[in-house]
Amino acid sequence: MTAEIAIMSRTAVVLAADSATTVTSWKDGQQERRYFKGANKLFELSRSSPVGLMIYGSAGLQGVPWELPIKAFRETIGRDQYDRLETYPERFFEFVQHHDKLFSEETKNLALFNLIGAAAWRLQLMIARYTGGEDIADLAEKPLNEVDEALSRAEAEIEEMPLHELLNEADIANATAKTMDAFAAEAGGLVHLFIQDQARHALIPRFVLALVKLAVKQFLEYADRTGVVIAGYGKEDFFPALEVYDCYGFLGDRLILSRKPARLMDASSPAVIQPFATTQMIDTFRMGVAPDMFENMLGSTFQAMNSLGAKVMAECGAQSPLTQERLQELVESSHSEHADVWYQQIRNQHVFPLSNIIHSLPLPDMAGLAKSLIELESLKERVTRPSESVSGPIDVAVISKHDGFVWIDRKHYFRPELNPRFFKRAE
Structure with missing residues (x-):
């Protein structure tokens, strides 16, 4: 951090x-x-x-x-x-x-190979669950036809996975071209699914194709950002x-x-x-309230308004009480108005005045403010957690x-x- x-x-x-x-x-x-x-x-x-x-x-x-x-x-x-x-x-x-x-072709290819290798466990687990198992080890006793059917279902699931807007089909094609042969040659001795039963080796080409697609489509989820x-x-x-x-x-x-x-x-x-x-302490300084507490307050307010509506109807003995759906609509509308007032107060009393002051600050004071805010974040980390990951x-x-x-x-x-x-x- x-x-x-x-x-x-x-x-x-x-x-x-x-x-x-x-x-x-x-x-x-x-x-x-x-x-x-x-x-x-x-x-x-x-x-x-x-x-x-x-x-x-x-x-x-x-x-x-x-x-x-x-x-x-x-x-x-x-x-x-x-x-x-x-x-x-x-x-x-x-x-x-x-x-x-700094970043040679060999290094990039090795990183791509490792990326695909890291996804092998996830694909095997997906296949295991389609056979009714809980873990990859459960595949050991599964017959070839069940594994084949589970792989087909995994392939269909991977095809349905969306491709992030930062990626494209060319990334899948390039990754396949660079790694298909090498990974297919090694899969029989590296992938647990095929070590368990050599009769499954006929599934390796399909497995690797699905593996490359899975690795690319999930690239952003596991990348070091x-x-x-x-x-x-x-x-x-x-x-x-x-x-x-x-x-x-x-x-x-x-x-x-x-x-x-x-x-x-x-x-x-x-x-x-x-x-x-x-950013927690810096956000608190800017807003005048801790963001997590603000969200908790809005959530508890919504629950209280919902409960109050039901209690009022019960106490009044309404001849035709509101439906739960209509009550929910009224509560959501009132809660939204309530939150808008809070946001407006935060902007008017904290965000805008602070912004106006910063434009007038001399440069040494701007630098001092920046340093103080980081120190505040570090102090919060030091007294509330053992990690000191901000220090x-x-x-x-x-x-x-x-x-x-x-x-x-x-x-x-x-x-x-x-x-x-x-x-x-x-x-």
Whole structure:
């Protein structure tokens, strides 16, 4: 987990990120988590342009730490500048997709093979349940004709599964072409379904075809997602902008990305406070009420109104009481009006005043606000959970049109006064 924030006014954008990272491993069949407090999540994306980048979620792509392609891209573009901020993420992800040294063809193919292999357990479990079993081990005693019929039903279910809008039929075709022969050759000795009974080997081609489709269609559900936040200015931008992407990794040769609606500032735009990853305390600060408690309150209010309606009808002894359906309609209408009043009060008393104040804040105060909100999130995590998955030093940077990318707080894994050569190299 992590906590990050972007605060954007007409003058500048402030980025802040904690330093916690979680490493998960397995020991004796049990999942173990370790927490470290030195991860870099905030970067300067260009030496000559006022652009910064933050990452949250997975710390790596295809086993490669994000820090490597980010810094390699920064060196590659050198003094180049783009007119609009939106071009920077476009060029960055193009660079990542086509960087053969960091992400070789062999690495991508191996990742695809592992993706399909990981789906084999899910497909076998699906087949087991269609035979009336609870687990893959239950397939051991099933005759070939029952397994064949269960595979047919699993194939039909997979065909009915929707294909996410980020994916297409070409992804299935490419994955099939790259892995079909290799996986079919190994399935007899790797897949439990076929190890149990060699008579089932005739089903391997069908099994592998269904397996590839299942793996691709469920790719986003099991991918290691990384959020990528890019903020700052293009050469022709006079107000800051914020671009957010979800990166799901490589599916074959293609980098799967989802771009969220951009936040663009202009002379009349309200200020932006945009948290990422762990957001509970920041949302509470913005709204004046904890989001989870607000949702609980709305839910309990709905139940109370529903109960009150029934009690009123019973007490009055109505000659023709309302039907349950009509009572539900009235309660839903009143509850919606009640919720709208709450939302309006939250906007008028908390969100809008805070936005107006941010536009007037000096840059040091904007940076202090961003850092304080991350510290608040970290404090909440530290006193309520044993994990401290939001913690460590907080990196803060201010990005403005003419001053560029300026570090306000930045951790080093070394003592700066002992390493003057590091800063000379950076210059």
